[in-house]
Amino acid sequence: MINYFFGHNFFEKIYQTDATIIHSLRLPYKQLILFLRKNTPLTLKVEKNDHELIAMCQANDDLGYSGLYRKYAKGIYNSIHRIVSHTAEAEDILQETFLTTFKDIDRLTTVMSFEAWAKRIAINKSITHLRRKKIQFTEMDFVEIAAEKEYDPSEHEIFESKMEDVRNSIEKLPPGYKTIVCLYLFEQIPQEEIAVMLAISHNTVRTQYHRAKKRILLSLKDKVYHE
Secondary structure (H helix, E strand, C coil): CCCHCCCCCCHHHHCCCCCHHHHHHCCCHHHHHHHHHHCCCCCCCCCCHHHHHHHHCCCCCHHHHHHHHHHHHHHHCCCCCCCCHHHHHHHHHHHHHHHHHHCCCCCCCHHHHHHHHHHHHHHHEEEEHHHCCCCCCCCCCCHHHCCCCCCCHHHHHHHHHCHHHHHHHHHHHHHHHHHHHHHCCCHCHHHHHHHHHCCCCCCHHHHHHHHHHHHHHHHHHHHHHCC
């Protein structure tokens, strides 16, 4: 399961991680990785809730780390992949996210917020990754926008289509548009927060989301026309 989400070279990469990060983990990192490697969904006979799993992590219990990983890795990976698209890059960011959450587990004050906390860490790392690739979330040309025909497709219109077609249409969007769509539509982050995360104005977020929806719907309609 670990290799499925982190990639087949996960264990080789993890031993190359910065030594100071590994040293700061609450338990010997090699011990944790070896445990996760051999652990299966059948190992934990009784499912633990987040409160129990986090308490186990804070007490240095291996089962706590494994339980949180098994419970949330897939969903967090999906959030990352929607933003960065590239599978290997998404796997690397997932690895970094769990390193951070395990290292900082004592900082979590509200137990029930673990998933949101870990996912926000993953999203922030994904955005940082895009910035390193020189992807810009710039202000729009509002003269050009004003000249466009007014049409605001609803989310309902978009999701009436097959999800596979919707995903394909989103993948074709420019990176900036795609990021905003994923954060707002799938992660349900308010546009005001997205603006802060991307260091752009709320008006730019709203405009780019509006234009992205139009592109998605046009792409879906074009597919239907050619079928």
